[in-house]
Amino acid sequence: RVVRLNSDFGLANINQHIARIRVKDPSVFSDFVFHWLSQPSVRANYGLITTGQAYPQISLKQVRETLIPLPILEEQTAIATVLSDMDAELAALEARRDKTRALKQGMMQELLTGRIRLA
Numbered sequence: 001r002v003v004r005l006n007s008d009f010g011l012a013n014i015n016q017h018i019a020r021i022r023v024k025d026p027s028v029f030s031d032f033v034f035h036w037l038s039q040p041s042v043r044a045n046y047g048l049i050t051t052g053q054a055y056p057q058i059s060l061k062q063v064r065e066t067l068i069p070l071p072i073l074e075e076q077t078a079i080a081t082v083l084s085d086m087d088a089e090l091a092a093l094e095a096r097r098d099k100t101r102a103l104k105q106g107m108m109q110e111l112l113t114g115r116i117r118l119a
Helices: 031-037 040-050 062-063 074-113
Strands: none
Touching: 031 040, 031 074
């Protein structure tokens, strides 16, 4: 799993199941790295190299050896912006779907209990 945290997140414990990746190079856009690491193919690759059965883990050596293909900064920014916009649109659609499902569930409950009758 890949999660993006703001710099004001505060303190947290990190163990062998978590790796913190900080982008320090000004020629690398951190949102691009986030989206690249979030790809199903990249996540599947990490799934293949994890160790452990109950709680899979990945070593820091494996994380450090990860090669990320980097286009120029402007292209990284453009790609990450498009992907972030798509993520926002998907989140809005999912929220709308969930609201519609809740409305349907409520209406079904009203109809099935007889509180609302159809004419």
